[in-house]
Amino acid sequence: MASAIIVFSHLRWDFVFQRPQHLLSRLARHYPIVIVEEPVHDTERTFLKTYSPAPNILVCQPHTPVAMPGFHDDQLPHLQKLLRELVRDYDDHLAWFYTPMALPLLQELKPRLVVYDCMDELAAFKNAPKQLLQRESALLKVADLVFTGGQSLYRSKRDRHPNVHCFPSSVDRAHFVQALDRTNSHPAHREIPGPRLGFYGVIDERFDVDLLGSLADAHPMWQIVLVGPVVKIDPATLPQRANIHYLGQQPYEALPQFLAGWDVCLLPFAMNESTRFISPTKTLEYMAAELPIVSTPVTDVASCYSDIVAIAGDAESFIAACEAALLAPPEEHARKVEGMRRVLAATSWDSTVEQMRALIDITPRRQDIPLIEPAAVPVAIDESEAPNVNLLRRDEASRFAKTAIIGAGPTGLSAAYHLGHDAVLFEKNDMVGGWCRSIRDKGFTFDHAGHIMFSDDPYVLELYDILLGSNVHWQDREAWIYSKNVHTRYPFQGALHGLPPEVVKECIMGAVEARYGAAKPGATVSSTAKAADCCADGGVALSGTNVASLEKRGPANFEEFIHQVWGAGIARHFAIPYNRKLWAVPLTEMETSWLGGRVPLPDLEQIITGALEPAAKPMGPNARFGYPLRGGFQALVSGFVPHIKGTIELSADIVAVSPKQHLLTLADGRRYEYESLISTMPLPELVRIIGDEAPEEVKQAAAGLKHISVRCVNLAVARENITDKHWIYYPEDTTLFHRIFVQGNASPECNAPGGFGITCEISYSPDYKPLPLSGQALIDRCIEDCIKVGIFRGDDKVIVANEADMPYAYVIYDHARARNVDTIRSWLAMHDIILAGRYSEWEYYNSDHAFIAGKKAAEAVKWVERKSAVAAE
Ligand SMILES: Cc1cc2nc3c(=O)[nH]c(=O)nc-3n(C[C@H](O)[C@H](O)[C@H](O)COP(=O)(O)OP(=O)(O)OC[C@H]3O[C@@H](n4cnc5c(N)ncnc54)[C@H](O)[C@@H]3O)c2cc1C
Numbered sequence: 111m112a113s114a115i116i117v118f119s120h121l122r123w124d125f126v127f128q129r130p131q132h133l134l135s136r137l138a139r140h141y142p143i144v145i146v147e148e149p150v151h152d153t154e155r156t157f158l159k160t161y162s163p164a165p166n167i168l169v170c171q172p173h174t175p176v177a178m179p180g181f182h183d184d185q186l187p188h189l190q191k192l193l194r195e196l197v198r199d200y201d202d203h204l205a206w207f208y209t210p211m212a213l214p215l216l217q218e219l220k221p222r223l224v225v226y227d228c229m230d231e232l233a234a235f236k237n238a239p240k241q242l243l244q245r246e247s248a249l250l251k252v253a254d255l256v257f258t259g260g261q262s263l264y265r266s267k268r269d270r271h272p273n274v275h276c277f278p279s280s281v282d283r284a285h286f287v288q289a290l291d292r293t294n295s296h297p298a299h300r301e302i303p304g305p306r307l308g309f310y311g312v313i314d315e316r317f318d319v320d321l322l323g324s325l326a327d328a329h330p331m332w333q334i335v336l337v338g339p340v341v342k343i344d345p346a347t348l349p350q351r352a353n354i355h356y357l358g359q360q361p362y363e364a365l366p367q368f369l370a371g372w373d374v375c376l377l378p379f380a381m382n383e384s385t386r387f388i389s390p391t392k393t394l395e396y397m398a399a400e401l402p403i404v405s406t407p408v409t410d411v412a413s414c415y416s417d418i419v420a421i422a423g424d425a426e427s428f429i430a431a432c433e434a435a436l437l438a439p440p441e442e443h444a445r446k447v448e449g450m451r452r453v454l455a456a457t458s459w460d461s462t463v464e465q466m467r468a469l470i471d472i473t474p475r476r477q478d479i480p481l482i483e484p485a486a487v488p489v490a491i492d493e494s495e496a497p498n499v500n501l502l503r504r505d506e507a508s509r510f511a512k513t514a515i516i517g518a519g520p521t522g523l524s525a526a527y528h529l530g531h532d533a534v535l536f537e538k539n540d541m542v543g544g545w546c547r548s549i550r551d552k553g554f555t556f557d558h559a560g561h562i563m564f565s566d567d568p569y570v571l572e573l574y575d576i577l578l579g580s581n582v583h584w585q586d587r588e589a590w591i592y593s594k595n596v597h598t599r600y601p602f603q604g605a606l607h608g609l610p611p612e613v614v615k616e617c618i619m620g621a622v623e624a625r626y627g628a629a630k631p632g633a634t635v636s637s638t639a640k641a642a643d644c645c646a647d648g649g650v651a652l653s654g655t656n657v658a659s660l661e662k663r664g665p666a667n668f669e670e671f672i673h674q675v676w677g678a679g680i681a682r683h684f685a686i687p688y689n690r691k692l693w694a695v696p697l698t699e700m701e702t703s704w705l706g707g708r709v710p711l712p713d714l715e716q717i718i719t720g721a722l723e724p725a726a727k728p729m730g731p732n733a734r735f736g737y738p739l740r741g742g743f744q745a746l747v748s749g750f751v752p753h754i755k756g757t758i759e760l761s762a763d764i765v766a767v768s769p770k771q772h773l774l775t776l777a778d779g780r781r782y783e784y785e786s787l788i789s790t791m792p793l794p795e796l797v798r799i800i801g802d803e804a805p806e807e808v809k810q811a812a813a814g815l816k817h818i819s820v821r822c823v824n825l826a827v828a829r830e831n832i833t834d835k836h837w838i839y840y841p842e843d844t845t846l847f848h849r850i851f852v853q854g855n856a857s858p859e860c861n862a863p864g865g866f867g868i869t870c871e872i873s874y875s876p877d878y879k880p881l882p883l884s885g886q887a888l889i890d891r892c893i894e895d896c897i898k899v900g901i902f903r904g905d906d907k908v909i910v911a912n913e914a915d916m917p918y919a920y921v922i923y924d925h926a927r928a929r930n931v932d933t934i935r936s937w938l939a940m941h942d943i944i945l946a947g948r949y950s951e952w953e954y955y956n957s958d959h960a961f962i963a964g965k966k967a968a969e970a971v972k973w974v975e976r977k978s979a980v981a982a983e
Contacts, residue, residue, distance in 0.1 A: 125339070139166070149176070174189070181215070226257070248939035256271045258277070261278065273473065280459045285398075286399055306334075306335050309376040317343075324429065327351070329353075387410075397418070397450035402435035508781035513529055520964065524960065525788050527750050546743050551910050559851065565958035569965075585836075603717050620677030625714060647849075665702055688841035692849075767789075791950065792918045793952050838852070847892060850871070851868065853868055
């Protein structure tokens with residue numbers, strides 16, 4: 111048996127016969143169709159009412175004791191139960207959505223494919239549920255195939271999914287040509303004299319009621335016939351005139367008879383948010399009746415049919431267009447009819463369905479279906495089970511935060527800055543800043559690992575100004591590498607001079623072979639390498655290098671990438687050992703999407719020049735970095751605080767999140783209900799504190815996320831100006847640390863008088879590369895290593911030594927990362943949780959990206975609020 115199609119629809123089958131009915135009744139020739147409608151309220155019990163309106167179509171109407179409308183969250187436990195039983199009969203099935211609100215029900219299915227047939231911008235409609243936009247984003251993430259109803263909708267969705275296809279509504283021509291028999295006018299017209307100007311369809315907020323009144327008033331002899339149900343708007347707001355006739359909803363079968371009795375067909379849509387993306391099905395049906403059509407400038411009508419449909423932007427011109435239509439000379443009407451026939455000849459619902467079927471057939475069956483665990487029935491959080499919750503506050507009423515933000519690192523601060531008064535920012539530390547916090551010790555300032563300011567983004571540069579004003583210090587970077595007992599400038603491949611001759615030779619030969627072995631003659635070359643070592647992690651340095659399209663097979667992992675980019679010599683003497691040391695995991699376990707998806711060709715000129723003579727000091731904007739003059743990197747992020755209008759709660763450790771109840775619990779026992787939640791805390795931690803509300807799939811995805819940690823050993827000696835470098839990379843195993851950040855040179859203000867500070871950074875991972883030492887033993891080892899590499903002298907007096915741990919430091923781009931993040935993000939999005947920032951989006955973000963991530967999260971929240979407000983008006 112063919113796969114069934116399980117359809118979730120906000121429109122009842124017996125409502126106006128439109129796109130879903132046209133498509134599904136034709137698809138029913140090939141697949142059993144099961145339509146799950148929105149629930150109907152029943153005071154007593156939960157059951158499924160079913161009926162079959164046509165062969166191979168089963169309409170299922172859930173009845174539940176829940177009064178909330180549509181696929182409301184409160185309905186879900188009831189619907190899940192009903193659906194679980196229903197799908198037992200349809201092992202092999204596709205899921206087909208008309209409304210994203212039903213997305214949580216996908217958890218009950220194991221669909222071969224998920225299809226989203228987007229026929230309207232539902233979020234722009236009156237009374238749209240506030241979660242609709244977020245649910246749609248989540249649906250676009252899980253869908254395999256997306257169809258849109260018209261060009262405008264297509265344009266608005268095509269960048270949001272890789273497999274979007276435009277299928278404007280079509281026409282059942284054989285049905286509507288019956289209208290050409292003008293003697294077959296509907297009996298309801300009997301008492302309505304001509305001329306008749308008609309409209310059929312749903313009469314709701316999209317309808318321009320004022321325009322209709324003006325039309326009726328302009329020509330009291332014209333009769334305006336309106337066929338269709340009045341929904342969502344108060345019928346009392348509709349204009350009442352002797353020449354306006356509301357005939358209510360009529361069967362689809364009767365529509366040609368109405369057309370047969372009309373002289374002009376109307377598309378009197380209001381021009382507002384709710385009609386921005388509409389593509390009225392009736393346009394083509396009116397054309398099949400070969401009647402003059404007058405429309406307001408609905409984008410999809412005006413852009414496609416302005417030669418055959420009269421388009422009028424205000425009441426006066428609409429009335430004039432109707433006058434002109436009634437008086438049009440026969441030859442002009444004939445010209446339009448010819449155009450209408452041409453349009454109709456090119457489309458049919460049958461061919462639309464055939465094209466859709468072809469796409470269904472070629473779309474690969476989905477392998478992994480996120481979110482498929484049955485969701486638990488919402489339960490109240492029992493604080494006694496949540497870790498570290500102060501039980502004294504268990505009876506306190508929960509408070510309310512319109513938007514709650516977890517984490518006051520740069521992302522959370524930026525989100526709060528871009529939101530308004532009603533945002534509450536929760537930070538578990540007693541100060542803001544996240545990993546951009548600074549540490550003061552005996553007059554020295556250290557950061558959590560070296561942090562510098564760098565950005566090409568004009569918005570970020572403006573933010574730097576707002577946050578720091580004149581408290582900033584820009585300088586040319588001095589980045590170096592220490593290997594083979596010599597210092598060479600960073601990047602390694604551009605400054606081989608000074609290394610042993612056999613190393614230089616091996617590096618050049620390797621690069622030559624990589625270039626001519628890997629690049630096809632005539633391969634396209636661009637110069638837009640994305641990855642650049644802007645924040646001094648040292649793993650990659652591609653900017654300014656030529657980039658070639660990938661060979662037939664791109665690098666399968668990071669290790670291969672290194673070989674292809676720089677060749678065997680540079681790989682062996684720097685890139686592989688340094689990256690192994692930094693990333694801790696085998697480089698073959700890492701993919702390369704974070705490097706921009708392209709492989710740059712080795713720049714031989716740069717390599718050879720840098721081998722023949724000492725590399726010049728780097729010049730130009732990329733060679734400069736900023737740092738706060740006073741206050742360490744902390745000063746930058748603390749700069750947000752005076753500008754934040756909402757509330758900042760410090761020492762506010764969120765220990766439980768209930769996505770279903772929209773409820774946060776703090777370690778001190780307070781609880782906050784929220785409308786939207788922006789989380790910037792590490793993703794695995796978020797899933798952990800969500801607990802059993804998260805489906806197993808999501809928990810497993812979170813367990814699969816890999817990261818590495820960094821331990822910083824901050825040291826200061828009683829000697830000034832120990833080096834003029836800003837940071838130095840150590841690729842060899844002779845030192846524990848992979849990098850020293852010369853904190854004392856970030857800003858002279860970081861040093862106490864007479865002394866100088868540095869930070870040794872040691873990456874580690876409990877699974878792959880456990881930290882070999884800690885505490886004083888680690889500090890002693892770092893001092894020893896610093897002496898070994900010449901950064902300290904044997905007689906230097908160490909006057910400050912402390913450790914700072916960064917458990918989540920770098921996210922690892924292993925091969926399962928994208929899939930795991932997607933699984934978690936999709937599920938959270940369905941519950942109004944927006945992920946933002948380095949550890950929430952699980953991305954290699956620097957603080958400038960974090961600023962933008964916070965801004966975007968704030969904009970997403972504001973957008974949803976705006977849309978909900980518009981829809982509620
Ligand atoms: C070694 C290293 C070097 C770097 N160098 C640079 C550099 O030179 N330049 C640069 O621009 N960027 C650099 N970065 C990146 C920069 O630190 C990050 O991009 C930035 O900190 C990410 O900001 P965030 O707000 O997303 O996350 P975070 O900074 O991690 O902030 C998250 C916040 O959430 C809080 N939180 C977590 N859990 C909870 C909870 N349950 N309840 C309440 N609060 C919670 C945390 O305490 C923290 O304050 C570096 C990062 C590392 C690791």
